[in-house]
Amino acid sequence: MTEYSKTNGSSPDPSDNTSPSLSLCTRLVNCAKDAIVLQDLQSRVLWMNRAAEDMFGWPLDDIRGLPGIGVILGADQSTEFEYDLQSPIFDRFVVARHKRRDGSEFWNQQTFAKVEPIHEDQTMMILVSCRDITEQVQTETALRQTQEELRHAAYHDDLTGLANRKKLQTYLETPLVRTALKHHQIGVLQLDLDEFKDINDSFGHAAGDGTLIHVAEALRRSSGPQDLACRSGGDEFLLICPKIATTDALITRADLLLKEVRKPFHWQDQTLLIKASIGASLATAAVACGEDLIHQADQALYAAKESGRAQTSIYTSELGRTQTTKTQLSRDIQTAIDTGQFSIDLQPQMRLTDNRITGCEALLRWNHPEFGQLLPLSFLTIARRAGVLADLDYRSMNLSLDALQNLREAGHDKIVLSLNASAEVMADRNYPGLLDWALQSRGLSPADVCIEIQETAILQPDAYGITTTVDKLKRMGAQVALDDFGTGYAGFAHMSFIDLDIIKLDCAMIARLEQDTRTLDIVTALIRLAHQLGMSVVAEGVETQGQLDLLRTAGCPHIQGFGLAHPMPASDFVTWLSAQSNVDCPFERHVPKAS
CATH class of the missing domain: 3.30.450.20 (PAS domain)
Structure with missing residues (x-):
């Protein structure tokens, strides 16, 4: 230009x-x-x-x-x-x-x-x-904003706004976490809501979402500036806490979190009290990475749930070994059912009026190829979680009836066999019919068996179905017993709607007889009341002569326990019945006689 x-x-x-x-x-x-x-x-x-x-x-x-x-x-x-x-x-x-x-x-x-x-x-x-x-x-600003929103959505939970698993994985790789692990200055709290399903069922899923948001806010209030609060899935949350180096500091943080979670949550016109369990783990030399620490917290959480919930459980190496074993058993139990790794032991019951063996209880055993013989306490909860407890009950039923058939063939035609039945199998409307068929196929009668149900079973939400099953069993001619009576869950008031033949006094009560006169008074009163209601009584866990004498005086009709005999394989039980005078037990003055 x-x-x-x-x-x-x-x-x-x-x-x-x-x-x-x-x-x-x-x-x-x-x-x-x-x-x-x-x-x-x-x-x-x-x-x-x-x-x-x-x-x-x-x-x-x-x-x-x-x-x-x-x-x-x-x-x-x-x-x-x-x-x-x-x-x-x-x-x-x-x-x-x-x-x-x-x-x-x-x-x-x-x-x-x-x-x-x-x-x-x-x-x-x-x-x-x-x-x-x-x-x-x-346009570019809107695009960047959209990209930022997408990036945030990719790393955060939609409902609570907390970090998600993807954000957690990124966070665990940061220098902050790596340094904290190296110096053993990091802890993890894994929180799981107790009975969250009940909130959804009672108040609806919107209330459940509100509860999760309430817990997320509790986590934010309990978090430090460098912590990461994460919703790891469902009603489970994680709090990763760098700069924590002692168990006391970690438990203090857990207590603060539980306190915040328990603050009343108002939903519409209802006030909901939220409870949670926490598993806590602290970095040690054995922890190689953040995922190891989270796994330990998860194991501690299981322990907190098993111990009654609404509490914090801290990870220890012993706890880890226990939970690892349970995890393996969870994987193995279905195979164990399919391959016949279970067997039955029998424990005798004695009638005190004439010192005769009138019955025995069938007790399930798991012959694990690695851990050896396992008692029900170590695997029944696992079977329930795995959803195979009813299958296990039916397996136990058939093994037990095989043992009873062998007793009959050996000439012991008066022994009544007690079978344990879980709440799951008692809720199965087909159970009485399947039991009846199993008895008939072996030439046995319903009068030959007594079905034992636990005290907690009659307090289940589906207790009506259980009482219906009890009625069917009674009409068949079988007896029904309430096991572990006296553990504190139920009482005679709860049994007014269920027709029982026997109550079995829990061994914890029997163990206190000689030291606690109040327990003796309670046991004596229970025996008298049961008699008035037309029910018999079996005292479990009898081990000493002193306990036996007190139960005789109280009018207890039957006993069971190590003092009489330990549980034994069915084949050994036949031999034991034939040679009772040689049994090593504290009841020397009351040698039982075969029925």
Whole structure:
């Protein structure tokens, strides 16, 4: 454009139509969609095209000679600015927020070019090309915001806003966590809600979601600035706590978290009291990574659940070994059922009026190929969790009836066999019929068996189904006993709606007979009341002569326990019945006789 500049040193005017070529150039520049502004080195506006007038809202005649920076920034029009010819703006795009004449703002993408003078009496000029990129910037901003939202969603739980498992994995790889593990200064709390399903069932899933949000807020209030609170799934949460180096500090944090969780949660017109269990683990030299620490906290959580819930359990190596064994048993139990790893031991019951063996209880044993023989206490809960307890009960039933059939064939036709039945199998409407078929197929009678149900079974939500099963068993001719009576769950008031033949006094009560007169009074009263209700009594866990004498005085009709005999394989039981006088037991004055 300097080719057409005036030679008297004044500013060029591309609108001068003295030359056909200049007229064409002006028309072309005015047709450009980008704004073009010509300035001197002091940024004074010399000329601009129509697109620039539209962009800034200023006619050329109104701002010619004024500093352009004052126009585009809305500043004082006397604002001084001088171009630095060494500035990097001549080598790149410049994006800035500028103002139009009406005060509205827009994003301006500019390029700057130096216009060298042709004649000595001319000065350097600056050509500024401007483009309104407001829509593009807004689009990019929205895109970045969307990307940030997607990134946040990828690493956070939708409902609670806490970190999710993906965020947890990233966090465990940070230098903060690696350093804390190296110096054994990090702990993990794994929290699981107790009876969360009951909230969903009673108040609806919206209340369940509200409960999870309540717990998430409790975690936030209990978290330190470098901690990570995470919802690991369902109603399980994790709190990763760097900078914690002692068990006491970790338990203090757990207590604070439980206190926050237990704060009343108001849902509509209801106040819900939330309870939770926590498994806690602290880094030691044996912990190689964050996942190991979380696994330990998970094992401690299982222990807290098994110990009664609503508490904190801290991981120890002994606890870890116990939980590892239980995990293996959970994997093995179905195979054990399928391959016949279970067997039956029999423990005799003695009638005190004539010292005769009148019955025996069938006790299930798991002959594990690695751990040896396991008692029910070590695997029944595992079977229940695995959903195979009913299958195990039916397996036990058939093994027990096989043992009873062998007793009959050996000439012991008066022994009544007691079979343990879980709440799961008692809730099965087919159980009485399957038991009856199993008896008939062996030539046995329903009168030959007594079905033992635990005290807790009659307090189950489906207790009505259990009482229906009891009625069917009674109509068949079988006896029904309430096992472990006196553990504190139920009482005679709860038994008013269920027809029982026998109650079995729990061994914990019998163990206190000789030391606690109150226990003796209670046992004596229970025996008398049972007699009045037409029920018999079996005292379990009888081990000493003193216990036996007190039970005789109290009028207890039957006993069972190590003092009489330990449980034994069915084949050994037949031999034991034939040689009772040689049994080594404390009841030397009361040698039992075979029935």
